[in-house]
Amino acid sequence: AQKVTQAQTEISVVEKEDVTLDCVYETRDTTYYLFWYKQPPSGELVFLIRRNSFDEQNEISGRYSWNFQKSTSSFNFTITASQVVDSAVYFCALSEVNNYGQNFVFGPGTRLSVLP
Amino acid sequence: GAGVSQSPSNKVTEKGKDVELRCDPISGHTALYWYRQSLGQGLEFLIYFQGNSAPDKSGLPSDRFSAERTGGSVSTLTIQRTQQEDSAVYLCASSLSTGMNTEAFFGQGTRLTVV
Numbered sequence: 001a002q003k004v005t006q007a008q009t010e011i012s013v014v015e016k017e018d019v020t021l022d023c024v025y026e027t028r029d030t031t032y033y034l035f036w037y038k039q040p041p042s043g044e045l046v047f048l049i050r051r052n053s054f055d056e057q058n059e060i061s062g063r064y065s066w067n068f069q070k071s072t073s074s075f076n077f078t079i080t081a082s083q084v085v086d087s088a089v090y091f092c093a094l095s096e097v098n099n100y101g102q103n104f105v106f107g108p109g110t111r112l113s114v115l116p
Numbered sequence: 117g118a119g120v121s122q123s124p125s126n127k128v129t130e131k132g133k134d135v136e137l138r139c140d141p142i143s144g145h146t147a148l149y150w151y152r153q154s155l156g157q158g159l160e161f162l163i164y165f166q167g168n169s170a171p172d173k174s175g176l177p178s179d180r181f182s183a184e185r186t187g188g189s190v191s192t193l194t195i196q197r198t199q200q201e202d203s204a205v206y207l208c209a210s211s212l213s214t215g216m217n218t219e220a221f222f223g224q225g226t227r228l229t230v231v
Contacts, residue, residue, distance in 0.1 A: 109159075
């Protein structure tokens with residue numbers, strides 16, 4: 001069965017610190033996609049990134065970077081020089097295909113608080 | 117519209133009453149998902165529609181929950197005889213296709229409170 005684990009329930013950092021959010025997944029599929037979403041206090045989930053299982057290159061987008069390692073089934077997310085606006089709940093997700101089509105399996109989320 | 121639209125944004129209902137939650141997906145998106153998020157919790161999958169195909173209902177928590185999607189577009193999630201444990205934010209999402217490489221776009225949710 002597909003599963004996504006985010007072991008860190010809550011993290012607090014002081015502004016300008018770097019922070020890494022962990023994500024570990026389980027799947028028997030050889031082709032799959034991984035996602036990160038941000039849920040700010042307003043409540044709406046915002047898509048951040050999508051990676052496929054064949055591309056292990058790390059990706060950087062501004063202060064955000066992602067480290068995908070198939071050998072450890074991890075897809076970790078690092079925020080560099082964190083800001084108060086980064087405070088949110090972050091969800092890691094894995095796409096799966098069943099008889100009905102694509103579905104998403106979400107991790108439990110990590111609540112990040114960035115203190116001024 | 118530009119994004120996924122859900123209505124109402126907030127709903128307070130008395131225990132035992134039925135409620136209907138509406139989701140209007142992004143135009144052209146063939147896949148539509150309903151999730152439930154209890155306070156401080158993660159996302160619980162409820163049901164998934166792909167076009168006009170039979171939906172994946174495997175996440176519906178009880179037979180009090182049902183959903184339909186008319187014309188492959190707007191969806192309604194119905195909860196009959198609501199219970200206090202149904203209180204949660206109900207999130208709808210849509211995606212462009214069934215390919216695994218398509219991300220889902222979420223609405224702002226309907227906050228349901230059963231009193």
